[in-house]
Amino acid sequence: xxxxxxxxxxxxxxxxxxxxxxxxxxxxxxxxxxxxxxxxxxxxxxxxxxxxxxxxxxxxxxxxxxxxxxxxxxxxxxxxxxxxxxxxxxxxxxxxxxxxxxxxxxxxxxxxxxxxxxxxxxxxxxxxxxxxxxxxxxxxxxxxxxxxxxxxxxxxxxxxxxxxxxxxxxxxxxxxxxxxxxxxxxxxxxxxxxxxxxxxxxxxxxxxxxxxxxxxxxxxxxxxxxxxxxxxxxxxxxxxxxxxxxxxxxxxxxxxx
Ligand SMILES: CC(C)(COP(=O)(O)OP(=O)(O)OC[C@H]1O[C@@H](n2cnc3c(N)ncnc32)[C@H](O)[C@@H]1OP(=O)(O)O)[C@@H](O)C(=O)NCCC(=O)NCCS
Numbered sequence: 001x002x003x004x005x006x007x008x009x010x011x012x013x014x015x016x017x018x019x020x021x022x023x024x025x026x027x028x029x030x031x032x033x034x035x036x037x038x039x040x041x042x043x044x045x046x047x048x049x050x051x052x053x054x055x056x057x058x059x060x061x062x063x064x065x066x067x068x069x070x071x072x073x074x075x076x077x078x079x080x081x082x083x084x085x086x087x088x089x090x091x092x093x094x095x096x097x098x099x100x101x102x103x104x105x106x107x108x109x110x111x112x113x114x115x116x117x118x119x120x121x122x123x124x125x126x127x128x129x130x131x132x133x134x135x136x137x138x139x140x141x142x143x144x145x146x147x148x149x150x151x152x153x154x155x156x157x158x159x160x161x162x163x164x165x166x167x168x169x170x171x172x173x174x175x176x177x178x179x180x181x182x183x184x185x186x187x188x189x190x191x192x193x194x195x196x197x198x199x200x201x202x203x204x205x206x207x208x209x210x211x212x213x214x215x216x217x218x219x220x221x222x223x224x225x226x227x228x229x230x231x232x233x234x235x236x237x238x239x240x241x242x243x244x245x246x247x248x249x250x251x252x253x254x255x256x257x
Contacts, residue, residue: 014036015032015033015035015036015037016030016031016032016033016036016040016044016048017030017031017032017033017134017138018030018031018048018051018052019031019130019131019134020057020130021061022126022127022128022130022131023061023123023124023126024061026057026058026059027057027058027059027060027061027234027236028052028055028057028059028060028061029060029061029062029063029131030048030052030060030061030062030063031062031063031134031138032063032065032069033138033139035139035140035163039068039069039071039072040069040072040073041072042072042075042076045072045073045076046076049076049235049237053237057237058236058237059234059235059236059237060078060234060235061081061232061233061234062078062232062233062234063232064082064084064206064230064231064232065230065231065232065233066086066228066230067228067230067231070231070233073233073235074233076235077235078233078234078235079233079234079235080231080232080233081232081233081234082124082208082209082231082232083208083209083229083230083231083232084206084207084208084209084229084230084231084232085206085207085208085209085215085225085229086204086205086206086225086226086228086229086230087204087205087206087207087215087218087219087223087224087225087226088202088203088204088223088224088226089192089202089203089205089221089222089223089224090201090202090222091167091192091195091196091200091201091202091203093222094189094192094193094196094222095189095221095222096189097186097189097190097193099186100147100181100182100183100185100186101147101186102145102146102147102156102158102186102187102190103145103146103148104143104144104145104146105144105145105146105154105157106144109144109146109154109157110129110132112146112148112153112154113132113144113146113154113157114127114128114129114132115154116154116155116156116157116173116174116175117132117157117171117173119175119176119177120173120174120175120176121173125208127171135159135161135170135171136159136161136170138161138168138170139161139162139163139168139170140161140162140163140164141161141162141198142159142160142161142162142170143158143159143160143161143191143194144157144158144159145157145158145160145187145190145191147174147178147183147186147187149178155174155175155177155178155183156173156174156175156178156183156184156187157171157172157173157187158171158172158184158187158188158190158191159171159172159191160191160192160194160195160203162195162198162199162200165199165200165201165202166200166201166202166203166204167192167195167196167200167202167203167204168203168204168205169188169191169192169203169204169205172184172187172188172205172214174187179213184214184217185217185220185221188217188218188221189221191203192221203223204226205218205223206229206230209229
């Protein structure tokens with residue numbers, strides 16, 4: 001494991017979270033929390049990138065960003081590497097609960113949750129301890145539910161979160177050996193009912209282009225596509241003189257992914 005550190009300047013209070021990206025540990029992973037109300041300014045982003053570069057990272061991959069949040073990144077030379085559908089559920093007419101039982105997930109369930117995640121997602125999207133923690137704490141409150149077999153093996157999980165009246169389906173996965181049994185639908189409905197119970201007016205979810213199975217699941221459950229989707233962006237820091245750290249965003253040397 002590399003000795004790269006997380007830049008300290010971007011504490012949770014800024015609404016920006018920087019972690020080491022598990023897929024390519026030389027890259028930092030940058031996420032905006034659900035509480036952050038406005039896009040980063042060019043100055044904030046440049047300061048953030050300088051800190052990340054100074055910490056020794058060779059580039060940055062973002063979490064899925066909304067169009068308004070993407071602009072400043074694109075202007076700084078980031079490129080879109082993944083596009084995602086964004087869907088919204090109004091939560092006013094929810095299908096009734098599925099009979100499939102699920103239970104609350106606890107700290108000790110995290111290894112089982114990560115094992116399901118690794119089996120269900122391609123490496124690019126997989127969670128590790130840090131990003132699982134990020135998914136659980138990105139919103140004011142969150143709910144981790146798991147589905148398990150009779151012997152207690154976790155085979156599916158969902159993370160939903162709420163900030164004020166906005167709900168989020170942060171994560172949903174079912175082990176490939178147990179897909180097609182209705183587990184995802186049960187976990188999803190459980191989360192949507194929880195959000196509605198605690199006053200959320202709507203819920204957002206995103207899913208990458210090409211993931212037709214999850215798209216079908218969300219549409220079937222009552223989600224509707226939003227006109228604009230989300231995107232994951234990346235920049236690679238190029239060779240540069242130290243003085244380049246203080247150049248304005250957009251003048252930074254970038255390499256395409
Ligand atoms: C997307 C995903 C969560 C769906 O999980 P799942 O548990 O298989 O979902 P369900 O069983 O509720 O529904 C899946 C299909 O099985 C069918 N099904 C559900 N219960 C069934 C049953 N008892 N018998 C037969 N078919 C059934 C559903 O109708 C559905 O069919 P469709 O895909 O043709 O629409 C799962 O495929 C997965 O983990 N994928 C990788 C991770 C991912 O993409 N996560 C979501 C995106 S962020």
